[in-house]
Amino acid sequence: MIxxxxxxxxxxxxxxxFILALKGLSSPKTARRGNLIGAFGALIATxxxxxxxDMTLHHKWWIMGAIIFGVGxxxxxxxxxxxxxxxxxxxxxNGVGGGAAALVAIVEYxxxxxxxxxxxxxxxxxxxxxGCVSFSGSIVTFLKLQELMTTRPVIFPGGRFVIAATLxxxxxxxEWVIHSLGNVSIxxxxxxxxxxxxxxxxxxxxxxxxxxxxxxxAFTGLTVAASGYVLQATLLIVAGTLVGAxxxxxxxxxxxxxxxxxxxTLFGAFTAKPQAAVVxxxxxxxxxxxxxxxAILLNYAQRVVIVPGFGLAVAQAQHTVRELADLxxxxxxxxxxxIHPVAGRMPGHMNVLLAEASVPYEQLVEMDEVxxxxxxxxxxxxxxxxDVVNPAAKTTPGCPIYGMPILDVASAGNVIFxxxxxxxxxxGIENELLYDPKTTLLFGDAKDxxxxxxxxxxxx
Amino acid sequence: MSNGLALLSIFVLxxxxxxxxxxxxxxxxxTPLMSGANAIHGIILIGAITVADHxxxxxxxxxxxxxxxxxxxxxxxxxxxxxxxxxxxxGKPRVxxxxxxxxxxxx
Numbered sequence: 355m356i357x358x359x360x361x362x363x364x365x366x367x368x369x370x371x372f373i374l375a376l377k378g379l380s381s382p383k384t385a386r387r388g389n390l391i392g393a394f395g396a397l398i399a400t401x402x403x404x405x406x407x408d409m410t411l412h413h414k415w416w417i418m419g420a421i422i423f424g425v426g427x428x429x430x431x432x433x434x435x436x437x438x439x440x441x442x443x444x445x446x447x448n449g450v451g452g453g454a455a456a457l458v459a460i461v462e463y464x465x466x467x468x469x470x471x472x473x474x475x476x477x478x479x480x481x482x483x484x485g486c487v488s489f490s491g492s493i494v495t496f497l498k499l500q501e502l503m504t505t506r507p508v509i510f511p512g513g514r515f516v517i518a519a520t521l522x523x524x525x526x527x528x529e530w531v532i533h534s535l536g537n538v539s540i541x542x543x544x545x546x547x548x549x550x551x552x553x554x555x556x557x558x559x560x561x562x563x564x565x566x567x568x569x570x571x572a573f574t575g576l577t578v579a580a581s582g583y584v585l586q587a588t589l590l591i592v593a594g595t596l597v598g599a600x601x602x603x604x605x606x607x608x609x610x611x612x613x614x615x616x617x618x619t620l621f622g623a624f625t626a627k628p629q630a631a632v633v634x635x636x637x638x639x640x641x642x643x644x645x646x647x648x649a650i651l652l653n654y655a656q657r658v659v660i661v662p663g664f665g666l667a668v669a670q671a672q673h674t675v676r677e678l679a680d681l682x683x684x685x686x687x688x689x690x691x692x693i694h695p696v697a698g699r700m701p702g703h704m705n706v707l708l709a710e711a712s713v714p715y716e717q718l719v720e721m722d723e724v725x726x727x728x729x730x731x732x733x734x735x736x737x738x739x740x741d742v743v744n745p746a747a748k749t750t751p752g753c754p755i756y757g758m759p760i761l762d763v764a765s766a767g768n769v770i771f772x773x774x775x776x777x778x779x780x781x782g783i784e785n786e787l788l789y790d791p792k793t794t795l796l797f798g799d800a801k802d803x804x805x806x807x808x809x810x811x812x813x814x
Numbered sequence: 815m816s817n818g819l820a821l822l823s824i825f826v827l828x829x830x831x832x833x834x835x836x837x838x839x840x841x842x843x844x845t846p847l848m849s850g851a852n853a854i855h856g857i858i859l860i861g862a863i864t865v866a867d868h869x870x871x872x873x874x875x876x877x878x879x880x881x882x883x884x885x886x887x888x889x890x891x892x893x894x895x896x897x898x899x900x901x902x903x904x905g906k907p908r909v910x911x912x913x914x915x916x917x918x919x920x921x
Binding site: 372373375376377379380381382385386388389390392393396399400403404406408409410411412413414416417420421423424425427428429431432433435437440441443444447448450451453454455457458460461462464465473567568571574575577578579581582583585586587588589590591592593594595596597598599600601602603604607608611695696700701702703705706709710720 | 817818821824825828829830831832833835836837838839840841842843844845846847848849850851852853854855856857858859860861862863864865866867868869870871873874875877878879880881882883884885886887888889890891892893894895896897898899900901902
C-alpha cells in the first residue's frame with residue numbers, strides 16, 4: 355500500500371500525461387509521441403490503482419482476469435482492423451467506454467444507500483443516462499458505418515414526438531430515481547436512456563455520422579468526469595473533463611469543416627428527401643470513356659490533380675493510384691492529390707488511407723490550397739468520390755449538402771470520374787457534374803480501372 | 815474549501831485546458847485526435863476496478879467485472895488503434911508495406 359498523498363500525487367502526474375497527450379495529438383510532428391505519453395499514463399494509473407490505500411483486493415483475480423480478457427479482445431481488434439473500417443472501430447470503442455461508465459455508476463448507485471447526498475445521486479444518475487445514450491448511440495453509428503443498416507436517415511412518422519417523449523420519460527425517471535432510491539426505477543431509467551440513444555442517432559444521415567461519433571465521445575468523457583466526482587477520484591474528473599471539452603471543440607471543428615451547424619446536424623438536417631428524381635427519371639446522357647481515352651488525356655496533361663474518395667479505399671486501390679501517380683510524374687506530369695477535409699468517412703481519414711499506401715506527404719494538398727489551382731489544371735481524376743466534388747453544395751439551396759465546402763473541380767479543363775455505377779454518393783444526392791460535357795466517366799471497380807489505365811499509359 | 819467545491823474547481827479548470835489544447839488542430843489530425851481522446855476516457859477502467867474491488871454482492875461484482883472488461887477494451891484498443899493510424903503518417907516506403915499490398919492484390 356502507498357500513502358494517500360503519494361497516490362494523489364501520482365494521479366496528478368498521470369493527469370499531466372493526458373494533457374500532454376492531447377496537446378501532442380494536435381500537431382503532426384508530436385502526435386505519435388503524444389499518444390504514447392497518454393498510453394504510458396494510463397498504464398501507470400492501472401498499475402497504481404491496485405496499490406491505492408482503499409483497495410481491499412478481495413476480488414483481485416476476477417479483476418485481473420477481466421483485464422486480461424479485455425486486452426485479449428481489444429488489441430487484436432485494433433491491430434487487425436482495416437484502415438477503411440477505422441471509424442466503426444472508434445465508434446465501438448467509444449460505445450464500450452460509455453457502457454463501462456454507466457455500469458460503474460449503477461454499481462455505485464446500488465451501494466449509495468439512503469444516506470447518499472443529493473449531489474452524489476445526481477452525478478450518478480447523470481452518468482447512467484449519458485453513459486447509456488453513448489453506448490446505444492455508438493452501436494447504431496457502428497451499424498450505420500459497417501452498412502449493416504441503412505446509411506440514410508431513418509425517419510418515421512411522429513419521430514420527433516417519440517424522441518421528445520423518450521427524453522422526457524428518461525428525465526422523469528431520473529427525478530423518480532433521485533427521490534426514491536430503488537432498483538426498479540434505475541433499471542427503467544437505464545432502458546429508456548438506451549432507447550433514447552438509438553432514436554437520437556437514427557435520423558442522422560451517413561455523412562454526418564462522424565460528427566455524432568465525436569459528440570458521443572465528448573459525452574462519454576463527461577460521464578467519466580461525473581463518475582470521478584462520485585468516486586472522489588480526481589484523475590477521472592480531469593481526464594473525463596479534458597475529453598469532454600476537447601471533444602466538444604473537435605465536434606464543432608468537424609461540423610465547420612463540413613459546413614454544417616451542429617444543431618442542424620443533430621436535429622433534422624438531412625431530413626429533406628433526396629432530390630435525385632428532379633429530372634423525372636429521364637435517362638440523361640453521360641460520356642463514358644475507355645481506359646485508353648483516359649490514359650491519353652492524362653498523358654498529354656501538364657498538371658493532374660487526383661481526388662480520392664472512399665470508393666478508392668473500398669476498392670483497395672491506394673497502391674494502384676500511387677503507381678499511376680508515379681508513372682505520370684516520371685512522364686513529367688505535375689501530380690497532386692486534392693484532399694477534402696472529410697474525404698473518406700471521417701475528417702482526416704483519407705490522409706491515413708493514403709499514408710498507408712506510402713503516398714508522399716508533400717503531394718497531399720488540402721482543399722483551401724488546391725482549389726485556386728484547378729483553373730490551371732488540365733485533368734482532374736476523381737477516384738471513388740462524389741459528394742465532396744458535387745457542385746450542388748454551392749448551387750442548390752436546400753439540398754442536404756448545401757453549404758459544405760467542396761473541391762472546385764468543375765473549373766479544371768477535364769474531369770474524369772472513376773465510378774462503379776451512376777449510384778449517388780453517401781449523402782444520396784445526384785451530381786450534376788457527371789453530365790457536364792467536359793466530364794468523362796470510366797465505369798468499373800476503381801482498382802481494375804486504374805490498373806487498366808496504368809497499362810494503357812505504359813503502352814503509349 | 816469543501817471537498818465538493820475542490821472537485822468542482824478541478825472540473826472547471828479542466829474544461830478550459832480541454833478547450834485550449836485542441837483549439838488549433840489541422841483537419842488531417844481530426845481522426846487520430848478523436849481516437850486518442852476516446853482512448854483517454856478509457857481511464858474509467860480505474861473507476862471500474864475500484865467498484866469491482868468494493869463489491870459486496872454477486873450482482874455488484876458481476877456488473878463491476880463487466881465494466882472492467884469494457885473499459886479495458888476501450889482504453890487498450892483505443893491507444894493501439896491510434897498508434898497504428900499515426901504510424902502511417904510518416905509515409906516512408908517500407909518492405910512490410912509492399913508485402914501487404916501484394917496480399918491485397920489477391921482479393
